[in-house]
Amino acid sequence: MFDAPYLLFLGDAPDQLAAKMAQGIISWRPEVAAGQYRMAGCQADMGIRDMTVPEAVQAGVKTLVIGVVNRGGIISDAWKSVLIEALEAGLDIASGLHNHLCDDAELVAAAEANGCSLYDVRVPTMNYPIANGKKRTGKRCLAVGTDCSVGKMYTALAMDREMKKQGRKSTFRATGQCGILIEGKGVPLDAVVADFMAGAVEYLTPDNDADHWDMIEGQGSLFHASYSGVTMALVHGGQPDALILCHEPTRPHMRGLPDYQLPSLQDLREVALRLARVVNPACEVVGISINTQHLNEEEALAYLAKVEEEMGLPTVDPFRQSAARLIDALP
Amino acid sequence: MFDAPYLLFLGDAPDQLAAKMAQGIISWRPEVAAGQYRMAGCQADMGIRDMTVPEAVQAGVKTLVIGVVNRGGIISDAWKSVLIEALEAGLDIASGLHNHLCDDAELVAAAEANGCSLYDVRVPTMNYPIANGKKRTGKRCLAVGTDCSVGKMYTALAMDREMKKQGRKSTFRATGQCGILIEGKGVPLDAVVADFMAGAVEYLTPDNDADHWDMIEGQGSLFHASYSGVTMALVHGGQPDALILCHEPTRPHMRGLPDYQLPSLQDLREVALRLARVVNPACEVVGISINTQHLNEEEALAYLAKVEEEMGLPTVDPFRQSAARLIDALP
Numbered sequence: 001m002f003d004a005p006y007l008l009f010l011g012d013a014p015d016q017l018a019a020k021m022a023q024g025i026i027s028w029r030p031e032v033a034a035g036q037y038r039m040a041g042c043q044a045d046m047g048i049r050d051m052t053v054p055e056a057v058q059a060g061v062k063t064l065v066i067g068v069v070n071r072g073g074i075i076s077d078a079w080k081s082v083l084i085e086a087l088e089a090g091l092d093i094a095s096g097l098h099n100h101l102c103d104d105a106e107l108v109a110a111a112e113a114n115g116c117s118l119y120d121v122r123v124p125t126m127n128y129p130i131a132n133g134k135k136r137t138g139k140r141c142l143a144v145g146t147d148c149s150v151g152k153m154y155t156a157l158a159m160d161r162e163m164k165k166q167g168r169k170s171t172f173r174a175t176g177q178c179g180i181l182i183e184g185k186g187v188p189l190d191a192v193v194a195d196f197m198a199g200a201v202e203y204l205t206p207d208n209d210a211d212h213w214d215m216i217e218g219q220g221s222l223f224h225a226s227y228s229g230v231t232m233a234l235v236h237g238g239q240p241d242a243l244i245l246c247h248e249p250t251r252p253h254m255r256g257l258p259d260y261q262l263p264s265l266q267d268l269r270e271v272a273l274r275l276a277r278v279v280n281p282a283c284e285v286v287g288i289s290i291n292t293q294h295l296n297e298e299e300a301l302a303y304l305a306k307v308e309e310e311m312g313l314p315t316v317d318p319f320r321q322s323a324a325r326l327i328d329a330l331p
Numbered sequence: 332m333f334d335a336p337y338l339l340f341l342g343d344a345p346d347q348l349a350a351k352m353a354q355g356i357i358s359w360r361p362e363v364a365a366g367q368y369r370m371a372g373c374q375a376d377m378g379i380r381d382m383t384v385p386e387a388v389q390a391g392v393k394t395l396v397i398g399v400v401n402r403g404g405i406i407s408d409a410w411k412s413v414l415i416e417a418l419e420a421g422l423d424i425a426s427g428l429h430n431h432l433c434d435d436a437e438l439v440a441a442a443e444a445n446g447c448s449l450y451d452v453r454v455p456t457m458n459y460p461i462a463n464g465k466k467r468t469g470k471r472c473l474a475v476g477t478d479c480s481v482g483k484m485y486t487a488l489a490m491d492r493e494m495k496k497q498g499r500k501s502t503f504r505a506t507g508q509c510g511i512l513i514e515g516k517g518v519p520l521d522a523v524v525a526d527f528m529a530g531a532v533e534y535l536t537p538d539n540d541a542d543h544w545d546m547i548e549g550q551g552s553l554f555h556a557s558y559s560g561v562t563m564a565l566v567h568g569g570q571p572d573a574l575i576l577c578h579e580p581t582r583p584h585m586r587g588l589p590d591y592q593l594p595s596l597q598d599l600r601e602v603a604l605r606l607a608r609v610v611n612p613a614c615e616v617v618g619i620s621i622n623t624q625h626l627n628e629e630e631a632l633a634y635l636a637k638v639e640e641e642m643g644l645p646t647v648d649p650f651r652q653s654a655a656r657l658i659d660a661l662p
Contacts (some may be wrong), residue, residue: 194522194524225568226461234563
């Protein structure tokens, strides 16, 4: 989609958390980040070389990637002067911001004048087909969650990394803006028109070698009233051979839905498997990924052991531990 | 959305089937159709008064509704001259065609010059909210199918008509282009962006009187690999109190998916009910609607009796019989 190496733009990030998209790239594809650009007052730091725009050009950077969330849903004048400087120096710009680069007349004009491209990764770039449900070669693993934002992307990335570490064939398949910025390509599934969602997932996970695994980034939850349709399209378009159940044990209610309790892992297993088997009767739930960030080490290990016992499936926190046991559980 | 009465444009329809959108309006809202416009060679006939454009204007017509499918995905010059005549006479135009009126420069120019509107009912006309899952007042019934095109729209329309006949409060809620043309408003759900599908359904079926029923037009099927995400959004956005299972018993495979068998009605009942109860624990499957158009009377009655016995639920063909038993089964 867009070319590496990147200059990670951290803007005037008020804290490290505001730069979580840059952090995602640094965590998962550090090799593509040539440097970072920090404006006056920036409180985030990726621990890589600070660069001016001319220094980035000299270092071979192709794309300035906006790695920080903007405030108030606008691209400030201070940001814009840097972005225009980058375009005038011949860099492309990639962004996962809610407000699109392509809607900003000044940026569009500067990009055109300098022959550069603006990549809004939240905007679908092609017309996806209607899904045909045909069986594809190769293997696919999908992370499904009891809720949104419980670690599905992290789980897929960690499994992909572990596969590669073991010398096995694997590709992370990004379906959201953060994953797309990390991988450099993917499908912004929540922005695809309803009729084409499952087709977009089929397009993303095409025929492949028999021993190749797609590690598909999940979205939403089958139990989330706002986004379950997107999850359903992933289950039916992705034709998973293996499902990983993802859960965050301290959440008081479904994200954004105070009236809704999280389903149990048993509920998720039953419903996800039944739906997945519509398109792939051989699909299995093979493991569980728990996000234990809000538990201390002792609590986390006890919780993981309890779930593993109850569910009879390998249960890990791939951040605290490793994704190796999930890989070992793949059919 | 657009104003009645209508002039039903049948164009140069090669047969009655090509005018099925006009037929839908005549079947379900005959009172809005003031007349029909048939071009030379038109083989369809709705049995209502033929009108020229000036006659339609004189009869008080507000909107020309394209009630026929075009051939080859283009709006022919022959059609266009009639449509432009209508716009110049002050009529609005409504269309459910795949190719949009608003993409045709001549039609757009003629509409603007005459202060008329072009309504492409396949195009969402507003920004729908993200679903919030909040419990709404009033009751909702959703038709879910073992497959696409098994009679879900027909079932919802027939139930709505029966409710009104009985003097009860009911609204048909259209979610596809044909239903929208019939009702004059609705949500073209398969054209809505993924993140907003369930929110669009919530918007379509708002708070209402405690004894009012929304009869929601279903789309796709939870078991259809291409469109299940749209169905899921209906189940979770619609918060149904009652589900009607819809089925066509002679279909050899899922529509458009030769490798997929239809699920059983038992499968549909279990999966749809489990998913619906995520948002409405009181939801019940209350009846079954069978499309028996490909069976003779004897076969049809025997099949309906067999399903009713097996499933323990009122089972009717609302076209061959009536929807009254489905209404009686509502909680």
